[in-house]
Amino acid sequence: MKWVIPKTYTNPIYPLKQVSDMNSNTPTKHQVAIIGAGPVGLTTALDLANRGISSVVFSKENSVSVGSRALCFSKKCLEIIHRINPDAVSRMIDKGITWNLGKVFYKDDEVYKFNLLPEEGHKIPAFINLQQYYFEEYLAEEAHNNPLIDLRWQSKANFIAQDEEKVTLKIETEEGNYNIEAEYLLACDGVHSPTRNTMNLPFEGELFEENFLIADITMENDFPTERWFWFDPPFNKGYSALLHKEPDGVWRIDLQLGREGIDKAKELDQERIKARLRKMLGDDCKFELEWTSIYNFRCMRMDSLIHDRVLFAGDSAHQVSPFGARGANGGVQDSDNLSWKLAYVIKGLAPKSLLNTYQEERSPAADENIYHSSNATDFISPKSKISTVFRNQTLDLAKDHLFAQKLVNSGRLSNAFKYLDSSLTSTDNxxxxxxxxxxxxxxxxxxxxxxxxxxxxxxxxxxxxxxxxxxxxxxxxxxxxxxxxxxxxxxxxxxxxxxxxxxxxxxxxxxxxxxxxxxxxxxxxxxxxxxxxxxxxxxxxxxxxxxxxxxxxxxxxxIKDMNPQHQKDDMYKALIEAHEGLTEEESHKLNAKLILLLMDKTEAVSEWNTIINSAKAIKENNVLIES
Ligand SMILES: Cc1cc2nc3c(=O)[nH]c(=O)nc-3n(C[C@H](O)[C@H](O)[C@H](O)COP(=O)(O)OP(=O)(O)OC[C@H]3O[C@@H](n4cnc5c(N)ncnc54)[C@H](O)[C@@H]3O)c2cc1C
The missing domain is CATH 3.40.30.120 (Glutaredoxin)
Known part of the structure; x- marks a missing residue:
């Protein structure tokens, strides 16, 4: 449930792209189709493109995702983006709020503080806070500029079928529907994954009934850029609260509301939210609501991330609660693991069985994320009286005892998963x-x-x-x-x-x-x-x-020969061989057919005109116009 339009951010609107597939009777075959242009779909498309693999990406939206979603992006996630596109990560870090420190409070007292990156010498910080829409927007811009990525907005993609060679999708747009085929389909279509549903694949786990109010507000104050988490604070008695700084003078506040008898519509009343926030921030604090919503959280996953030519990554494959910031950060790690493997298989540098190690390596990662996320949610909202007693005793002891501090769980924050038992990992000598x-x-x-x-x-x-x-x-x-x-x-x-x-x-x-x-x-x-x-x-x-x-x-x-020079030589050879034994007239006809087919494969008129002009220029001046 959401309301209030963000005032500090105007989202870009991306048009529906005109593509030749719309008018084609036969479906075009792509190397890789990706459903979803969220953090995971976009990262994967960019990573594949870096490895020379083209993809077509479908988003049913006309923009990035606006609203209170991911905020904390981890070091590993940013290191992955750095590998794929250092410019994008620089923009994220420049725009984002860098933080390493966190504090935990119990009632009125500070229980302990932690530093997520005590070691020096790292280019990428432990965490940045950045609204998910900026993260997506920066990646979308890079994808738009990448010739190997065909990003199609306002295009709802539906899984139709797969066989030994391909996956078929039906694409629905306002201007008509069309089918495409792809060697592989990456379903990065989020937690409600239509692909998963159409394929009838189970998504199982735990639903947490606790309600959390998320309020993104603008305010001016001098709170430090640290993660502050309260258990049972005086301003939200019996429940928890979280405060975090975001770019654009925005702050994220999470207030636990409780489990039963929550009337969401009533809780989202603007005056009621403001009253809650005044209790927390004080009557003198001037703030404005930017975005508010109420969430329940689920920890769920698919059993297998791979279904022949369809591979699931990110929220479509597993869902966690936000405590620990493991959703987008975990999904981007899926993408990191999958992209190079898929590229190596497509290029013939590795056998198809390499893809099975995506399941082998990322399935335990999904388990670990769910484990930490469920434990944090249980610690934050204990389900029984006895677990509340244990939780509160732990917090009391944590003020003076390290052993108890280690048990306090306000979210074990996302870090790089370790592939220690993987069949790809060599053992030490x-x-x-x-x-x-x-x-x-x-x-x-x-x-x-x-x-x-x-x-x-x-x-x-x-x-x-x-x-x-x-x-x-x-x-x-x-x-x-x-x-x-x-x-x-x-x-x-x-x-x-x-x-x-x-x-x-x-x-x-x-x-x-x-x-x-x-x-x-x-x-x-x-x-x-x-x-x-x-x-x-x-x-x-x-x-x-x-x-x-x-x-x-x-x-x-x-392996297949992937040397670009060899490939060009082979293409040239094939062209010459195609003309062998033909009369001059037959050769002309073959050339005409070839050119018409090439025209069909060229999408933009401008691109086609450039090719024609280049050819004419060679004829007239014997000089190739570089375009
Ligand atoms: C309140 C809240 C706070 C959070 N905080 C954090 C945090 O701090 N850190 C963190 O790492 N994570 C956080 N998360 C989780 C994070 O938002 C998700 O894990 C992340 O968005 C998952 O990315 P994704 O690309 O897998 O899916 P999504 O972001 O959901 O993207 C899927 C995309 O697929 C599109 N799509 C769906 N069906 C189709 C179709 N048929 N055709 C075409 N397109 C389709 C959707 O429109 C969507 O754009 C938070 C989530 C919430 C709700």
């Missing part, structure tokens, strides 16, 4: 005797380095495919498979002599337990696939094959 560092299965950890005397971060040096980080030694042998898998080799030295990148403050050495010759192999999603204390070409090759689910007898001949 026992003789390496690691004392510390990051185990295979962990996400990378950022550090500051010096590059040509200037400060840089490890995150800025990592590749979009595999990255091999080598410490203190330049690998002399060519590492096998580096060309096929486009492995980026990053050499970090402890002195200026080895490489451009210097571990001047020994962050890398200490955090990665590195010595001369130590190496870490990072997957395309920047998770550690393997590591070693001594450079070992065979182990690195084995780890790449394991991380891509390829067999150990894998060789270059197993």
């Amino acid at each position: 026992p003789s390496d005797d690691w004392q510390a560092g990051l185990q295979p299965g962990y996400s990378f950890n950022d550090v500051t380095l010096k590059k040509h005397g200037k400060t840089t971060h490890l995150i800025d040096e990592l590749g979009n495919d595999f990255t091999l980080i080598v410490y203190g030694e330049i690998p002399v042998d060519v590492i096998d498979l580096t060309d096929i898998f486009n492995v980026k080799i990053v050499v970090i030295s402890d002195t200026q002599n080895y490489s451009d990148l210097v571990d001047s403050n020994e962050h890398f050495k200490n955090r990665y337990d590195a010595q001369k010759g130590s190496w870490y192999l990072l997957r395309p999603d920047h998770y550690i696939a393997s590591r070693g204390k001594v450079l070992d070409n065979k182990r690195i090759k084995k780890a790449i094959l394991k991380a891509t689910n390829n067999s150990e007898d894998y060789s270059k001949s197993n």
